Structures are given as structure tokens and as C-alpha cells.
Amino acid sequence: MADTVNNALDPQLDRRGFLKGCTMAAAALGLSDAMIPKLVEAAATAERPRVIWLHFQECTGCTESLLRSSHPDLARLLLDIISLDYHETVMAAAGHQAEQNLHDTVSKHPFILVVEGAIPTKDGGIYCKIAGKTAVDILAEVAPKASAIIAIGTCAAFGGVQAAAPNPTGAVGVQDLVSGKPIINIPGCPPNPVSFLGTILHYLTFKRLPALDHLNRPLFAYGRRIHDHCERRPHFDEGRFVEQFGDEFHKLGYCLYKVGCKGPETFSNCPAVRFNDVGVWPVSVGHGCTGCTEPNFWDTMTPFYERLPNVKIPGSGIIADADKVGKTILGATAAAVGIHAAVGIGKRLIKGKDQE
Amino acid sequence: MATYEKHHCWSVLLRLFHWMFALSIVFLVTTGFYINNPWTNTMIEGSLSFPMATMRYIHYVAAYTFSAAVAIRLFLYIFGNAQERIWDILPFTKRNLNNLKMTLLQYSYISDKHDERLGHNILAGLAYLFTFIAAVIMVLSGFFMLYPEASFWQGWGVMLFGNQQFARFLHHLLMWWFMIFAVIHLYLCIWNDANEPEGLISSIFTGAKFKHKA
Structure with missing residues (x-):
């Protein structure tokens, strides 16, 4: 019987898988096949960009969807072309050693920052703490030194479910807290791993970020409805x-x-x-x-x-269908018109019509 | 016996605006209801019937008419005749504030006195101004939804509405105002025509009103 378990978990990315992943990213970016060798070259270069991956208010679904795609080459390709110095879900280091890695990379090397999850700002940011520091403080420490920031998932981009009304923890996205840095939003719940890979490969190949829309989403992935x-x-x-x-x-x-x-x-x-x-x-x-x-x-x-x-009528606690609200107001208006007309006719009957 | 004098009140452009606005709203509301909640289900595939595509086509033709009407009204608010300019209806002058008070008293049957003036009474003028602003929001949210991928409209749309869905929601809610407005507008036009013989209803066709001879 074939050893499917060990085959599927083979940590080595073979050449075929590598080329396949690069081709998928090129297709997602809308590049011609003539660009594939350039992408391959950029991805195979010895200098792997350092990546710090911060987790805040999130469910780790974005990481999971990336790592557990049924096609293992995609995640492996990513782990092969970048140096993931800090990622709470997959890093081997723990405790003080993990914090040391984070500190070393931030202070000594250029790096790309990936943020997953929203950042709570209410009550001094106490609703999300890692290693005794609030998410707001960690982001304020790491973000200014990053060469670029990728907000992965809707939470990191726009606040996501945490920011839903009434937003009890004051959750916001990265772009609400960080300015003066290129920020790319890759929203989705979860986003497609290909969109993330495409952004990384675009950056490696062309040394600049892909074109963005008005919400800082890459146009190659979010340009069409x-x-x-x-x-x-x-x-x-x-x-x-x-x-x-x-x-x-x-x-x-x-x-x-x-x-x-x-x-x-x-x-x-x-x-x-x-x-x-x-x-x-x-x-x-x-x-x-x-x-x-x-x-x-x-x-x-x-x-x-x-x-x-639905329409939420403030102060009343009433939540109703938009058309029901419209019909009710229209009905009330018609009734008011009817009453107004009746009063006018009544008045005329009592007083008699004015003589011109 | 009262004697009346014929006065020119509404320019051709204002009358054109009125009917472009009114007729386009009828089509916009009808097709808008269909687009939000299509009540037909054609069921036969390849039947050469395109109800949604047709409804949307009518909606967009009417929408451009509506937008042009809004542009005409904006022009008239600034460059129209004395009755059409925005200063004639803003409740800032003593004359206009007095008219607003008297109109409210008359409409609530407290007083029988009618403050005679050629243009809109202030209450009507303010209702039209509010409707004009609502119409501008309809145009902006409409174009944002019509050209979702155009950078220009996306920039404005995201700034004003946040996302497409909120624009759709606002577009739908404001539609109800136009229906509510139509009910009140028609009623008060008939009411005024019955109470004050100045030719109010015919003025939107002919442009002329009749006033007491001084």
C-alpha cells in the first residue's frame, strides 16, 4: 500500500510543484507566460525576504487556509521563498526565544510585516495581549520598521467581525493605526492563498507592490466584481x-x-x-x-x-425590513393626507365657504 | 368681484425639469422594485426573455433623464428667474420667515389668510430643496453602483458610502422618500388649487400664475 500520509506530508518541495506554484501566481496576477521564468528566478534567489507575521484578534483561519490548502505546494512554496522569522502558529521557538527572534529581526533586518486579525483599541487595548504587551503596542513597535505591511484577512484590513456593531473592543484594521507605510489589504474570510502568494511574488519580482484600488486591495485580485x-x-x-x-x-x-x-x-x-x-x-x-x-x-x-x-430605528430597539418601514411611513402619510382633507371639508361644512 | 392678473412664473427649463423629474421617477421606482426583488421567474431557459436585463436598461435610461433633470434644477437654483433661485425659498429673510409661518398656520387650518407670492411658498420650497438633496444622493449612489469598477466612482463611492452594499441600502431607503413626497405633493397641489384660485396646477404646464390685481 502506498504511504500516502508520508507522501502528503513530505516537507520537500519538488521542482515540479515549485514551477506549478509560480505559474498559478503568474496567472492570478494576469502576467503573460513570458514572465513566468522571471517569477521563478525571483522566487529561487538565495536572499529570502524576512517576514514577521503578527496575530491579533483573529481565528487563525487565514493561516489555516494558507497552510492546509489541499494543494500542499502553495504553502510550501511560500515557506520556501520567504524566511518566516516569527509566526505564532508555525514557529518552532517558544517563550522568550520567540520574543528574542521577533526583537532581532525588527531591530537588525529589513522585513515584510504580515498582520492577521483586528487590533482592539478600547480601554488601552487590553482585549488582546501577547507576551504582556497589547496588540496596539506591538504594532506600534514593529510597523514603523517594516518595509511594507500586508494585512491578511478582513479583520486586519477593516476590523472584520470584531468591529461589527457595537464593536465592544473598539477593534480596527491596520490602516486605521499605521500611516506612512505601504499597506496592502488582502481581505476575505479567509482570502484566497493565491492572492497572498501573488502579492509576495509580485514584490519579489518587480521590487514594488502591485497596483491597488481605493481600499488598498491589489487590483489583480480585487479589481472585478x-x-x-x-x-x-x-x-x-x-x-x-x-x-x-x-x-x-x-x-x-x-x-x-x-x-x-x-x-x-x-x-x-x-x-x-x-x-x-x-x-x-x-x-x-x-x-x-x-x-x-x-x-x-x-x-x-x-x-x-x-x-x-435591516433598518435599526435608533433608541427604540426596533429592527425591521427596509420595505416594511417604507410601507408603514407611506401608509401613515396617506392616512395623514386623508385626515387633513377631512378636517378641511369638515371646517368648510361648519363655517361655509368664504365669499370671494 | 376679484380681478386677476396673469404673471409669468416658471421658465420653460423649469417646466422641462419638472416633467423629466416626475416621469423618470415613475419609471425608476417601478423598475427599481423589480431590480431589488424580481417578481417574475422565467423558468424556461433560452426563451429569449430578458426581464432583469430589460428592467435594468429602462432603469438606466430613466436614471440618466433623472440626472439631467437634477443638473437643470441645480442650474436654475443659481441662474434661474426670481422664483426659481434658491434665495427665494431659503427661510433667512423676514419676508420668507413670515411666509413660512403663515403657510404653516394656513395648512393647519388655524388661519384662513394666504400669504400671496408668485413663487413657491417657503414650506414647499424647503421640501423641494430636501428632495433635490435626496436626488443628488440617489445620483451619486446610483453611478457608484452602475460603474463599480471605474476608479473615479469607486473613489467617491467608498468615501461617501463605505461599500457597494451600503450605497444600495441608502438608494433603496431614499426611494421611499420620493413616493412619500409624491403623495404629499399631489395632495397639497390639489388642496391649494381648490383653496386659492391662482392656477397652481396649470402653471406647471403653461408657466403662468394668476394673482389678485393690486
């Missing part, structure tokens, strides 16, 4: 919709717009790059997009199975 690249788009234009999950239309693969798909509001390469190396993404398996790459997604994209957010 999901809706415009969706395989179910023809169903949308031709008016064929899933009415509820599990119905006949759902089985036929119709558009998920009416069950709350946020594809029209969301920018990401999900329909093109897909996940888990088996060509799937949420919409392809019958679930609408939840809009996880957008700022404030937890507040504005919920309820996930409705088209629009």
Missing part, C-alpha cells in the same frame, strides 16, 4: 432565480440573488481563482456570496439571506 464573472450571471439577466434553498430552481442552478447573494456588491477573484484546488467557490456549490472582502461586511451584508440590511 464577483457578479460580473459569475457562472450564474445569465440566469440573473434572464430572470431565473432560486426562490428558496432546496427548491426546484436551486437544483437547476439558477441565480442566488433572491436568497441574498452579495455578488453584485463584492469585489474578489473568487469566481476565477476558486478554492481548494478542486474548482469550487460558494456560488458554485449553491450558496450566495456573503461579501466577506468588503469593509463593514458584518454590518452591511447581514442578513446573509436577504438582499438588504
Whole structure:
């Protein structure tokens, strides 16, 4: 019997896997195949860039999705082309030794900083502490010395679920605290590992960061709207919709717009790059997009199975459907108009019409 | 017997604005409801019916008409005739504040006295100004959603609304204002026409109002 376990866990990245990973990144970046040798050359160079990976308020899902992609070459390629000096999940060092590594790299070498997770700012930042220091302090210490900062995941980019109303810990993204440094946001819950790898390889090959949009997301991965690249788009234009999950239309693969798909509001390469190396993404398996790459997604994209957010009437605790609120106000207006007209007619009946 | 004098009140451009605005809103609201919650399900694939694409097409044609109307109104607020300029309706002068007070008293049946003036009464003018601002927000959020990948609109849109979904939410909520406004506007036009014979309703077709001879 073949030793699949040990094969799958083979720590050596072979040449074939290496080239495959570089090719995937080149495709994601939209580069021509003539650029692949340059990418390979840049990735194979002896000088590996140092990377410090900080974890704050997060679930480690971004790291997990990177390391446990079914295609092991991607994560290995990353670990092969960078020198990951500090990463709480995968580093061998512990305790004071780990802190020493962090300190050494920060003070002695140029490095790229990767941040995963939001940073709590309320009450002096006490809601996230590592080695006795708050996340705010760690970021303030490390960020000014980084040559570039990559905020991976929606939490590090925009605050994510921690920053959802009422945001009890005052969580914010990296760009709200750090200025004067190039910051690249790679949002998603989790983001596609290919988008992260593409950004790193772009930096290594061209010695500069990829073009960014207005939210500092790389355009190669977040330049297009999901809706415009969706395989179910023809169903949308031709008016064929899933009415509820599990119905006949759902089985036929119709558009998920009416069950709350946020594809029209969301920018990401999900329909093109897909996940888990088996060509799937949420919409392809019958679930609408939840809009996880957008700022404030937890507040504005919920309820996930409705088209629009609910209206919260301040001070009353009332949460209602936007159309119900509209209909109620319209109804009240019509009633007020009716009463106003009745009062006018009543007054005229009592007083009689003024003579001109 | 009262005698009346015919006065020119509304320019051709203002009347054009009014009807472009009114008709485009009818189409925008109808197609907007469909786009938010499509009520048909065509079910037959390859049937050559494109209800969503058609509704969106009508929505965008109406949206450009609406945007042009908003641009005309902005022009008239600055360069229009005496009744159309923004200073005529802002409650800052003594004359305008007095008109606002008298209009409120008249509308609440407390007083029968009508403060006669050629242009809008101040209450109406303020309601139109509020609607104009709402219309500007509709145009901005609309273009942000229409051109999601254009850098210009993304820059403005992200700054004003945060993300596409919030723009959509605001666009939908503000749509209700236009329906509420239409109900009040139609009612008060008829009410005023019945109470004060100055030709209020016909003035939006002809541009002329009738005032008591001094």
C-alpha cells in the first residue's frame, strides 16, 4: 500500500510543484507566460525576504487556509521563498526565544510585516495581549520598521467581525493605526492563498507592490466584481432565480440573488481563482456570496439571506425590513393626507365657504 | 368681484425639469422594485426573455433623464428667474420667515389668510430643496453602483458610502422618500388649487400664475 500520509506530508518541495506554484501566481496576477521564468528566478534567489507575521484578534483561519490548502505546494512554496522569522502558529521557538527572534529581526533586518486579525483599541487595548504587551503596542513597535505591511484577512484590513456593531473592543484594521507605510489589504474570510502568494511574488519580482484600488486591495485580485464573472450571471439577466434553498430552481442552478447573494456588491477573484484546488467557490456549490472582502461586511451584508440590511430605528430597539418601514411611513402619510382633507371639508361644512 | 392678473412664473427649463423629474421617477421606482426583488421567474431557459436585463436598461435610461433633470434644477437654483433661485425659498429673510409661518398656520387650518407670492411658498420650497438633496444622493449612489469598477466612482463611492452594499441600502431607503413626497405633493397641489384660485396646477404646464390685481 502506498504511504500516502508520508507522501502528503513530505516537507520537500519538488521542482515540479515549485514551477506549478509560480505559474498559478503568474496567472492570478494576469502576467503573460513570458514572465513566468522571471517569477521563478525571483522566487529561487538565495536572499529570502524576512517576514514577521503578527496575530491579533483573529481565528487563525487565514493561516489555516494558507497552510492546509489541499494543494500542499502553495504553502510550501511560500515557506520556501520567504524566511518566516516569527509566526505564532508555525514557529518552532517558544517563550522568550520567540520574543528574542521577533526583537532581532525588527531591530537588525529589513522585513515584510504580515498582520492577521483586528487590533482592539478600547480601554488601552487590553482585549488582546501577547507576551504582556497589547496588540496596539506591538504594532506600534514593529510597523514603523517594516518595509511594507500586508494585512491578511478582513479583520486586519477593516476590523472584520470584531468591529461589527457595537464593536465592544473598539477593534480596527491596520490602516486605521499605521500611516506612512505601504499597506496592502488582502481581505476575505479567509482570502484566497493565491492572492497572498501573488502579492509576495509580485514584490519579489518587480521590487514594488502591485497596483491597488481605493481600499488598498491589489487590483489583480480585487479589481472585478464577483457578479460580473459569475457562472450564474445569465440566469440573473434572464430572470431565473432560486426562490428558496432546496427548491426546484436551486437544483437547476439558477441565480442566488433572491436568497441574498452579495455578488453584485463584492469585489474578489473568487469566481476565477476558486478554492481548494478542486474548482469550487460558494456560488458554485449553491450558496450566495456573503461579501466577506468588503469593509463593514458584518454590518452591511447581514442578513446573509436577504438582499438588504435591516433598518435599526435608533433608541427604540426596533429592527425591521427596509420595505416594511417604507410601507408603514407611506401608509401613515396617506392616512395623514386623508385626515387633513377631512378636517378641511369638515371646517368648510361648519363655517361655509368664504365669499370671494 | 376679484380681478386677476396673469404673471409669468416658471421658465420653460423649469417646466422641462419638472416633467423629466416626475416621469423618470415613475419609471425608476417601478423598475427599481423589480431590480431589488424580481417578481417574475422565467423558468424556461433560452426563451429569449430578458426581464432583469430589460428592467435594468429602462432603469438606466430613466436614471440618466433623472440626472439631467437634477443638473437643470441645480442650474436654475443659481441662474434661474426670481422664483426659481434658491434665495427665494431659503427661510433667512423676514419676508420668507413670515411666509413660512403663515403657510404653516394656513395648512393647519388655524388661519384662513394666504400669504400671496408668485413663487413657491417657503414650506414647499424647503421640501423641494430636501428632495433635490435626496436626488443628488440617489445620483451619486446610483453611478457608484452602475460603474463599480471605474476608479473615479469607486473613489467617491467608498468615501461617501463605505461599500457597494451600503450605497444600495441608502438608494433603496431614499426611494421611499420620493413616493412619500409624491403623495404629499399631489395632495397639497390639489388642496391649494381648490383653496386659492391662482392656477397652481396649470402653471406647471403653461408657466403662468394668476394673482389678485393690486
